[in-house]
Amino acid sequence: METSLRSLPSVDKIISDPRLKSITDGYDHLLFTKLVRGYIKEIRLFIKGGGDPPPFDSIVETIARRATAIQTPSMRKIINATGVILHTNLGRSSVSRETVEAMTGANNNYVNLEIDINRNQRGSRQDHLRSLLKEITGAESAMVVNNNASAVLLALSALVKGKEVIVSRGQSVEIGGGFRVPEVMRQSGARLIDVGTTNITYKTDYEAAITPSTAALLRVHSSNFRVIGFTGEVALDELVEVGKKHSLMVLDDIGSGCFIDTTKYGLLREPLVQESISSGVSLTFFSGDKLLGGPQAGIIAGKKQLIDKMEKHPLARALRIDKVRLSGLAATLLHYLKGDAVNKIPVWQMISAKPDDLRKRAEKWAASCSSIADIVQGESEVGGGSLPGSTLPTWLVSLKPGVRTHKTGVQDISAVLRNMDIPIIGRIEKDTLLLDPRTVPVEDEPYIISALTQLAENIAGAKLTSRRPK
């Protein structure tokens, strides 16, 4: 053991190995030394535990691999061929070209984020989007924070803390990613009073729960689930009526930030921002990156007096949005003002894609690997906690492992596509891997086609590899 330990190469010898030169050239010297020392320490422990020292070449290789791996960004582009448009685990969705440009511009420059240039005074970052949001939503005022969960937390903290807020039991739910209505309430210091039953809540249930400590009635859109059968909720305008009668705020968390009627595309109805505002609620809350189709953000629209109060609350500072997303959101909202949202925003381009066009694309993909592919009719989903159980008809490429003798399973095919330079993610149903063109930008089609061509060739030649398609 002693000899093994003594025979270990010195840190300097490793660092000055010519095979590491290209790596050390672009690596901080102290950090690189630390990396090498760390590995030598591991080897020492390994030897003390009775192991044999690795050969010098293998040490150099391991160091090179580790130093390269740590520099490779862990988060990278993937191709979403799942057919789920708003895929939370895949970053929900992309944004319009105009939005990207606006965000790049804000990132590359100083901006008048908190300066009123005309008056040469301090300004508020909230003023940049206020007019646009007022115009589109019809609200008296509006503000933007980090995300919708922050928006609800801020409102309850600033306006309901120490008081009661009444929620229907059927809406006291978990939206996903740990956003649970009762827990957000507790965090804000508001007391949750849930009324009614899981499937039915009446207007009288709300009224019976009102006490002098009640500050608000909250409606939460059941974004990601649907209760069917014997059910009933109180309509928003009725809730607003109860609120008016008892001088209570009515808060409406609609989740998705939808401005366009989804039934036009054969989907179920998603509550519209404009309708929530026009029903007379005090505040409406929604995400920037769900059906709105912009960057991550939480938007609060409604009564000016309440917005003013929230802007002054200390949590507003903690939950604030940065200049980059603020610029991006402005560009996305502008699409709605100009009436070109469906043409320009990826989420809406995907929702409105025509089955005939999707069929042509699926045919083209399948033709590149016809020995293992068919096209089949199927369904795409909006996802991201919107419109559960409501789907869009689509055409899918169905990949079936053809050459059974080589034991190529659907999991193997899925793994090969997932391990490409740009991973391609589909969905497995029964014994097939399905790829939906709806969620794949046309620009990525050449890549997919060469990947599929290579996949089919490899299966035919019975060698599954996962290298970059040529």
Ligand SMILES: *Cc1c(COP(=O)(O)O)cnc(C)c1O
């Ligand atoms: C998605 C959702 C949220 C959380 O929104 P984020 O922007 O992801 O924080 C809150 N409420 C409802 C009803 C939602 O659908």
